[in-house]
Amino acid sequence: MSEERVLLAHGDGGELMAELIERVFVARLGTGDPPGDDSARIEGDGRLVFTTDGFVVEPIFFPGGDIGKLAVCGTVNDLAAAGARPVALSASFILEEGLVISELERVVDSMARTAAEAGVRVVCGDTKVVPRGTADGMYVTTSGVGKVPVGVAVSGAGARPGDVVLVSGTVGDHGLAVLSVREGLEFESPIVSDCAPLAGMVGALLEAAPGVHVLRDPTRGGLATALNEIARQSGVGMEVVESAVPVREAVGTACELLGLDPLYVANEGKMIVIAPEGEAEAALSALKAHPLGEEAAVIGRVEESARPRVTLRTALGTHRILDRQVGEQLPRIC
């Protein structure tokens, strides 16, 4: 029997990856805190949070963004998903010998612009260069510290039966944008990544609806996988109404052509918001009032359930399981 090896599917954000993290990382490095959220609380009062994220997207420039913008957004959004405002970021670069310096400059300019938009600065960093062929262009890792406002307590484990599930806009844009350049696909209207820092939008949301229970940015594995993670962490069921989930027409059409389901395609500028019924309306209005949340919508409800699961009510009124991602093969989307 040959030795067990890392497969590309271990990086797809789905079940295999969850199992690898549990078995290899949590088993050896776990702190005893329940894992599952993207940011860790690191201070006694739980106000300070810390997160990190690596970026290997290919190609490094894509419609609507680039690896630099993505690296800032990814970490800022993980902090935002903890309800935190970003305080400081770090950035590490692994560069391949031969990378064109002006491309690197474009990437870092883009990082600076995005950080400014998010109201945060990159305060430290590191650079390594590896021989040609041992990396592909450049890889970026960012880490970030954030602070949670008093009165806010969001967690993936916080969803309660009766809560309302919202999403801050259309799903599937980022994954399709990267895929369409990579595969040289052209559509009538170009598909642009939704890559954006959500700190401002989340700040406004939490001011209007401080009782929000869960925030989660549905990146790899898409909306469906993120909802399943929340259901599992919170020990609840969810019903999502298929026709209520906003999907851009071009994205829907392209997904159909490629045999993909937009509910499983990555986003980089969207937030899932789960709010108690009493605050749902305030949350929706606050999202819609922000330029990054104009297309926000209520998409479902949290339910009591003997075991965690997400069901989808189809346009026909029939029901089916909305499972998390299994083995879709879209490597290097972020």
Place this chain on the structure above:
Amino acid sequence: MSEFRDTELVRGLAEQLKRMAAPPATLMEVCGTHTVAIARYGLREALPEGVRLISGPGCPVCVTPQDQIDLFIALGGVEGVMLATFGDMVRVPGTTQSLEQARAEGADVLMVYSPMDAVEAAAKNPEKQVVFFGIGFETTAPAVALAILEAQRRGLANFSVLCAHKLIPPAMMALLESEVGVDGFICPGHVSVIIGSKAYEPVAARGKPCVVTGFEPADVLGAVRMLLRQLAEGRSEVEVEYSRAVRTEGNPKAQEVLGRVFRVADARWRGLGTLPGSGYELAEEFAEFDAARRFEVEPPKSVEPAGCRCGEVLTGLIDPPECPLFGEGCTPRKPVGSCMVSSEGACQAWYRYRRSE
């Protein structure tokens, strides 16, 4: 397309279906895309009492026999070979390993959306031998035939195809002999665009109504209604619900290309065994593009996974949950059989969309 997904239209159809005085019937969909559409839109909920839908041998990855999968994986071990395949094949367990595992151990595996991408890869990598895995039915075979013609035109001596193509109508005829007890067939839309609806006439002549249909909810429900009507009226004909795309004669151009590049041959199917005249091999004129002839490899002795009942699932003898491995030893994450790996497989569709029923 959206009109065929129109909620009102589909609900209306479902209402009509429910009111139909239909006899109990077992209908088989012979196409993986239908299997997925039925599960994804929850169409079983919309059927009249006593009407049952079962899946047939219509998933390209699923019907490919174990030894052909093992042979393809073994070709990846040949120095300088780059394997090109549709993505669904990557995770199918071979006897000793899957392509995914072979890739992690160093095999060169390229996932493509079209066989023409494999031809391009051969042109771009003259130092490599690119081998494409030709699986699937009359739908994918024309694209593979065109890819071979293109490789010939460009004189690409480093492109070849492992040909495992299958034909749908012979498989349907074989199912008539089995104990499955199918009362009527929902026939594949895409395949029929190529071969034409006339291809099912021998099946209808044996007393089993056939309706060719598309992949939207309204298409599938419309086909069910047409089949139930035929059964109620004691008719057995080939009808076309999918008339916006399918003609009686099919697509003569595609048929001409198929006839040029391939020759009809006996083929082995997972679950059905060897069926006469049910597949394609490369015509003698194109033998040089046959990977099975170009390379000499010794694949491991193929063994079907223990306990796996994909064969019975593929022929409609059992529903996926009746397999003792379903959802326990066999999940999309850790698949044992091909029907759980492929996105068009009956087991994966059942697992993803219906498993807690």
